[in-house]
Amino acid sequence: MARYTNAVCRLCRRENQKLFLKGDRCYTDKCSVSVRSYPPGMHGQGRSKTSEYGMQLREKQKAKRYYGVLEAQFRKYFDMAERRSGQAGENLLSILESRLDNVVYRLGFAMSRPEARQLVTHGHFTVDGRKVDIPSFLVKPGMVISVKPSSRDMEKLKANIEANASRQPPKWLDYDAANMLAKVTGVPAKEDIDLPIEEHLIVELYSK
Numbered sequence: 001m002a003r004y005t006n007a008v009c010r011l012c013r014r015e016n017q018k019l020f021l022k023g024d025r026c027y028t029d030k031c032s033v034s035v036r037s038y039p040p041g042m043h044g045q046g047r048s049k050t051s052e053y054g055m056q057l058r059e060k061q062k063a064k065r066y067y068g069v070l071e072a073q074f075r076k077y078f079d080m081a082e083r084r085s086g087q088a089g090e091n092l093l094s095i096l097e098s099r100l101d102n103v104v105y106r107l108g109f110a111m112s113r114p115e116a117r118q119l120v121t122h123g124h125f126t127v128d129g130r131k132v133d134i135p136s137f138l139v140k141p142g143m144v145i146s147v148k149p150s151s152r153d154m155e156k157l158k159a160n161i162e163a164n165a166s167r168q169p170p171k172w173l174d175y176d177a178a179n180m181l182a183k184v185t186g187v188p189a190k191e192d193i194d195l196p197i198e199e200h201l202i203v204e205l206y207s208k
Contacts, residue, residue: 053205056204056205057205059197059198059199059202060074060205060206062197063092063096063195063197063199066096066113066195067099067102068101068113068117075206077095080095081094081095087199088203089199089202089203090190090199093188093190093193093195093197093199094187094189094190095138097170097188098139098140098187098188099135099136099138099139100125100132100134100135100136100137100138100139100145101113101116101117102116104116104119104120104145106169106170107145107175107182108160108161108163108164108165108167108169109125109147109160109161109164109180111160111164115160116135117135119157120134120137121133121135124148124157125145125146125147125148126145126147127143128144129144131148139184140184141172141185141186141187142184143183144181144183145181145182145183146179146180146182147180147181161177170188170193171186172185172187
């Protein structure tokens with residue numbers, strides 16, 4: 001299973017935006033974007049103009065990094081989005097939001113998407129009563145996602161839930177905090193996604 005293993009703070013600095021890849025650290029003064037608000041590398045502080053292609057590429061890279069997806073899988077999601085009815089860009093974001101690791105993060109079980117990916121991989125969650133340890137698993141309306149009974153006393157999970165108590169789950173997830181489960185009641189819509197992604201630029205990039 002391919003994944004990015006280098007310093008994730010460099011990704012935030014490259015996009016000049018917080019991608020919230022390190023949980024609590026992203027909310028403190030130690031965040032690399034706050035400390036060094038310029039791209040990494042020896043030419044990071046130089047001035048450069050961004051072309052139309054550059055803007056489209058940066059938007060694609062930003063989306064990939066938000067959700068922790070590499071190029072081959074991201075392209076697969078785009079092809080899937082194009083085959084669906086409606087706007088390809090909005091379909092793409094809906095598919096990315098439907099990933100199990102993103103759902104775990106949205107429900108407040110993890111402080112970041114990378115941590116959510118790790119929790120899913122370690123088998124702490126079930127879908128419709130069956131253990132699923134594939135972070136890219138796409139949830140669908142009617143499915144029920146829950147913490148595995150044997151994992152409900154994990155100190156890390158309890159701490160995350162307490163820290164994220166004020167976070168509101170998206171409208172398409174019916175969250176039952178007492179039982180540590182949520183039912184998927186719909187499909188993620190553009191207005192439910194609070195990430196600053198201009199999906200039309202990604203569509204323009206892949207349409208060339």
